[in-house]
Amino acid sequence: MKHVTIKDVAKRLNVSVSSVSRAFNDKYDIKKETKELILKTAEEMGYFPNPIAKKLSQNRSLNIGVIVPEFINEYYSEMVIALQEFFISKGYQVLVMQSNENVEQELKNVKTLIHSMTDGLIIAPTVGNNNMSYYLQHHREGYPIVFLNRVEESIPASKVIFNNVKWSFFATEHLIRQNYKKIYHLAGYKDLCVSEERIQGFKKAMRKHKVPIENYKIIETGLLAKEGMEIIEDLIFNHDIPDAFFCVNDMIALGAIKKLKDNGYRVPEDVAFVGFTETSMAELVTPQLSSVKQPTYEMAKKAGELLIERIENSEAEIETVIINGELNIRKSSIKEK
Amino acid sequence: MKHVTIKDVAKRLNVSVSSVSRAFNDKYDIKKETKELILKTAEEMGYFPNPIAKKLSQNRSLNIGVIVPEFINEYYSEMVIALQEFFISKGYQVLVMQSNENVEQELKNVKTLIHSMTDGLIIAPTVGNNNMSYYLQHHREGYPIVFLNRVEESIPASKVIFNNVKWSFFATEHLIRQNYKKIYHLAGYKDLCVSEERIQGFKKAMRKHKVPIENYKIIETGLLAKEGMEIIEDLIFNHDIPDAFFCVNDMIALGAIKKLKDNGYRVPEDVAFVGFTETSMAELVTPQLSSVKQPTYEMAKKAGELLIERIENSEAEIETVIINGELNIRKSSIKEK
DNA sequence: TTGTAAGCGTTATCAT
DNA sequence: ATGATAACGCTTACAA
Numbered sequence: 264m265k266h267v268t269i270k271d272v273a274k275r276l277n278v279s280v281s282s283v284s285r286a287f288n289d290k291y292d293i294k295k296e297t298k299e300l301i302l303k304t305a306e307e308m309g310y311f312p313n314p315i316a317k318k319l320s321q322n323r324s325l326n327i328g329v330i331v332p333e334f335i336n337e338y339y340s341e342m343v344i345a346l347q348e349f350f351i352s353k354g355y356q357v358l359v360m361q362s363n364e365n366v367e368q369e370l371k372n373v374k375t376l377i378h379s380m381t382d383g384l385i386i387a388p389t390v391g392n393n394n395m396s397y398y399l400q401h402h403r404e405g406y407p408i409v410f411l412n413r414v415e416e417s418i419p420a421s422k423v424i425f426n427n428v429k430w431s432f433f434a435t436e437h438l439i440r441q442n443y444k445k446i447y448h449l450a451g452y453k454d455l456c457v458s459e460e461r462i463q464g465f466k467k468a469m470r471k472h473k474v475p476i477e478n479y480k481i482i483e484t485g486l487l488a489k490e491g492m493e494i495i496e497d498l499i500f501n502h503d504i505p506d507a508f509f510c511v512n513d514m515i516a517l518g519a520i521k522k523l524k525d526n527g528y529r530v531p532e533d534v535a536f537v538g539f540t541e542t543s544m545a546e547l548v549t550p551q552l553s554s555v556k557q558p559t560y561e562m563a564k565k566a567g568e569l570l571i572e573r574i575e576n577s578e579a580e581i582e583t584v585i586i587n588g589e590l591n592i593r594k595s596s597i598k599e600k
Numbered sequence: 601m602k603h604v605t606i607k608d609v610a611k612r613l614n615v616s617v618s619s620v621s622r623a624f625n626d627k628y629d630i631k632k633e634t635k636e637l638i639l640k641t642a643e644e645m646g647y648f649p650n651p652i653a654k655k656l657s658q659n660r661s662l663n664i665g666v667i668v669p670e671f672i673n674e675y676y677s678e679m680v681i682a683l684q685e686f687f688i689s690k691g692y693q694v695l696v697m698q699s700n701e702n703v704e705q706e707l708k709n710v711k712t713l714i715h716s717m718t719d720g721l722i723i724a725p726t727v728g729n730n731n732m733s734y735y736l737q738h739h740r741e742g743y744p745i746v747f748l749n750r751v752e753e754s755i756p757a758s759k760v761i762f763n764n765v766k767w768s769f770f771a772t773e774h775l776i777r778q779n780y781k782k783i784y785h786l787a788g789y790k791d792l793c794v795s796e797e798r799i800q801g802f803k804k805a806m807r808k809h810k811v812p813i814e815n816y817k818i819i820e821t822g823l824l825a826k827e828g829m830e831i832i833e834d835l836i837f838n839h840d841i842p843d844a845f846f847c848v849n850d851m852i853a854l855g856a857i858k859k860l861k862d863n864g865y866r867v868p869e870d871v872a873f874v875g876f877t878e879t880s881m882a883e884l885v886t887p888q889l890s891s892v893k894q895p896t897y898e899m900a901k902k903a904g905e906l907l908i909e910r911i912e913n914s915e916a917e918i919e920t921v922i923i924n925g926e927l928n929i930r931k932s933s934i935k936e937k
Numbered sequence: 938t939t940g941t942a943a944g945c946g947t948t949a950t951c952a953t
Numbered sequence: 954a955t956g957a958t959a960a961c962g963c964t965t966a967c968a969a
Contacts (some may be wrong), residue, residue: 268946279956284948294954310714315661316946318652319961335677343673356716360602360694361681378648379693487883517884524886546880547825547854549861550952605962616940621964631938652961656945 268312275306287312311384318380326437327570328357328376332364332389333415336514337542338559339387342411345563346385353571355382362389373398383407383570389415390486391454407573411566413457421573423566423584427457430555430588431464434537435509437553437590439472441598443507443535447480449494449519458511461539465509480505484515491518499526507535507596513542513554519547520595536595551593557588615642624649655717664692664907665713668702669726669750673851674879674895676724679748682868682900683722690908692719697724710735720744720907725751727823728791742839744910748903751792753920760903760921764794767892767925768801771874772846774890774927776809778873778935780844784817785830786856788848797847798876802846817842821852828855836863844872844933850879850891857885857932873932888929894925 278301281556285305285402286301304541305311319322332338336502339361358376362369369389376384386398386408402408402420410422438446448465451458457470460483484490491514498504504523510516516538520530528534530550538545539556565584572579610617615638622630622637642648650760655661663898668676676698695713698877699706706726713721721799723745732755739745739757747759775783785802790796795820821827828851835841841860847853853875857867867887875882878891887932902921909916 266946271945280947281949281957282955285955289947292954297954313656313946314716315652315655316961317948319650319656319963320946320948322961324652334671334681336675340672340677347697356695356712358693361685363681375688375693379651488880517881520887521884544854547858548885549858560665581760603962607962617963618965619939622939623963630939634938649947650962654964656947657962657964659945768947 266313267308268313269310272301272305272308272310275308276301283313286418292332309430323382324380325355326379326381327357328372328379328381329357329359329382330362330369330372330376330384331359331387332362332369334359334361337471338540338557341559342387342563345560346567347568349564353567364389366390366392366394368399377401380404383409383574385566385570386412387411390452393454404506405577407570407577409573410564411562413455415456416585418551419581421560421569421579421582423569425457425557425562426465426585426587427460428467430590431461431509431539432468434539434553434555435463435465435468436472437592438507438509438535438537439468439474441535441596443505443598445478445505446474446507446509447482447505449491449496449508449515450481451457451484451486451509451515453483461511471534477581479511483495484511486512486514488514491515492522495519495522497525499523504528504534507531509536509537510539512540513538513545513552516552517544517548517552531595531597532599534578535598541591545591545593553593553596554589555588558586562586603650604645605650609638609642609645612645613638613777615656620920627848637803649839653721660719661717662692663693663716663718665709665716665718665721666694666696667699667706667709667713667721668696668724669699669706671696671698675877675894678723678896679900681860683904684899684905685925686901690904701726703727703729704733704734707734714738714743720746720911721905722746722748726749727789730791735741742914744907744914746903746910748899750794753922758906758919760899760906760923762794762894762899762921763924764797765804766875767898767927768798768846769805770801770927771876771890772802772805772894773809775844775872775874775933776805776811778844778872778933780935781847782833782842783846784810784816784819784842786821786845786847787818788821788823788852790820798848816937821848823849823851825851825855825858828852829859831864832856832859841865841913844868844874846874847876849877850875850882850889851887852879853891853932854885857889861927867931869936870933872935878928882928882930890930891930891932892925892927895923897921 267281269283272283273481285293286298329346334343343359350357360372362372366389395533398408408420410420450462482494484494513541516536520536523534538552538554541556545552545554569582606617606620616879618640622633666683671677671680680696680936689692703726735745745757749761749903751759765906779819787799819831823833827903853873860871868871875889875891878893882889882891
């Protein structure tokens with residue numbers, strides 16, 4: 264299992280190591296025939312430049328760290344896939360770590376990755392991280408970091424975020440226009456900024472359409488189907504089921520729908536639903552679930568571009584990219600006349 | 601952004617670099633006070649050993665490569681999470697790559713990762729890879745590889761696989777015992793060995809219970825919900841809907857159920873369903889879907905252990921671990937009397 | 938217990 | 954166009 268090195272190739276051909284190195288990095292002068300001979304021989308000998316040595320001598324790792332809260336849900340899976348694809352095409356390798364929705368784990372991951380000499384970091388913060396000072400300090404010192412999603416617009420770093428207020432507003436307005444009178448919002452975590460923004464959009468729609476305050480309600484839930492089910496249990500117990508729910512995500516919606524159906528409610532005849540951050544399940548459940556689709560690929564790619572910009576030019580301006588979505592209306596929120 | 605190196609710390613304290621190195625690697629003799637002083641000063645100076653240099657000088661990367669066909673579905677997401685957790689606890693870093701169910705991409709990934717000096721590889725092969733010779737050659741030459749899932753028992757390498765035949769048999773037998781007479785198997789890809797094994801289990805149950813041959817059928821599908829829907833369209837067109845379906849995975853089952861419901865069939869009253877490789881959706885759909893649960897965590901951890909064994913002892917015996925599952929029976933396959 | 942110095946496999950500068 | 958060699962930051966014999 265001994266690895267063939269640049270020296271072995273050089274010796275075999277009676278050339279210097281520099282020539283071999285040059286053959287593999289076309290930025291230097293080298294005669295075409297020598298290059299081809301070297302490449303051919305190297306191939307035969309099974310030589311491949313050792314990336315670790317390369318990294319050491321160039322003082323960069325060509326590694327990018329990506330930290331996501333989880334990748335059980337499609338949303339971050341897709342982001343990670345898109346990021347990998349993007350960075351590999353640029354010659355980087357991607358180290359993915361997940362924080363398991365745990366702030367301390369996230370901090371650990373950041374440290375691990377920075378210590379591993381990643382050339383830059385893409386961070387999708389976990390729930391409830393109001394303590395980004397450590398990251399921002401590194402960022403100030405010139406370490407390239409781009410934030411993705413779940414981050415306040417005001418933080419001084421490049422970031423890619425989704426226009427939650429706007430699309431939450433549209434989703435809610437759609438329910439109002441379908442003539443649902445009593446509409447509740449199942450709202451995720453209050454200390455999660457995307458939840459907060461979706462709440463804002465919800466309220467905005469309520470105000471615009473002058474929905475009386477007794478006809479809407481904002482209920483803090485979590486992000487999991489299980490939690491959607493629990494909330495519905497409470498509401499059923501209190502005989503407090505509205506005409507429609509707008510949910511912070513599809514999983515909450517699916518959990519809630521399940522529980523309502525089990526209790527004899529019909530969707531959408533008795534209760535209508537709109538989800539958010541559309542998943543592939545939206546089209547597979549009965550009734551199909553209306554939802555706001557977020558363009559994960561686009562978000563990821565944009566974040567990748569911003570990061571590479573910062574890596575290649577540490578003077579690059581801080582940039583905030585706000586991405587738009589798409590409201591896909593399906594059976595779960597259509598009122599039959 | 602200049603990194604503090606071992607030399608800086610040594611100079612500051614007027615000790616040699618070896619002492620600093622020793623302070624950070626407790627396998628050598630060093631006076632307790634010196635060590636503490638060094639560690640303290642290093643901390644203050646913001647020194648952290650450069651892992652790349654460490655890797656180069658030790659000739660190992662402390663990186664593990666993990667290759668999965670995809671991680672959009674929970675199954676591989678969970679595997680990857682479990683693998684990360686396991687290897688990080690052992691001091692390794694994990695590079696994850698996905699092959700997008702594409703044999704050539706998989707081969708590329710393997711090459712990338714081996715060239716990146718990963719100390720070992722865990723490979724969950726993609727659909728239809730009957731050409732593992734490249735991997736096995738490296739394996740023979742002593743490069744540590746462990747295969748995970750979707751791999752034939754006969755290949756000469758350590759591997760962790762699921763007992764598909766057995767659990768497919770149980771799932772099918774359960775349908776027979778519920779007194780469903782006509783049972784079809786939606787069978788994934790014929791050239792995918794796990795599909796093949798599940799077909800075997802299905803047939804075995806049919807033979808054991810002497811189900812007449814005109815009462816069962818094996819239909820090749822894919823692995824996606826969409827493909828489940830397409831098959832059902834065909835069957836409806838041909839007026840060929842059985843009493844029950846046993847599906848190669850939950851996604852096929854969910855797609856099929858969706859299409860049947862849309863066409864007025866009731867589940868399980870008209871058609872019953874059992875899935876495989878249980879997903880969290882199984883409990884969220886109506887009716888809840890019976891399925892065979894595979895212990896992803898256990899499988900991943902075992903694969904990790906086998907790999908570390910091989911890394912640490914290249915003479916280690918080849919080992920095949922066969923994992924068992926669990927049949928979770930839910931409403932979708934229960935016949936009301 | 939500590940220090941010296943060679944070595945890990947590259948790249949890059951400076952000669953030739 | 955090619956070669957010699959220092960440098961990257963660390964580990965680890967070997968010497969002291």
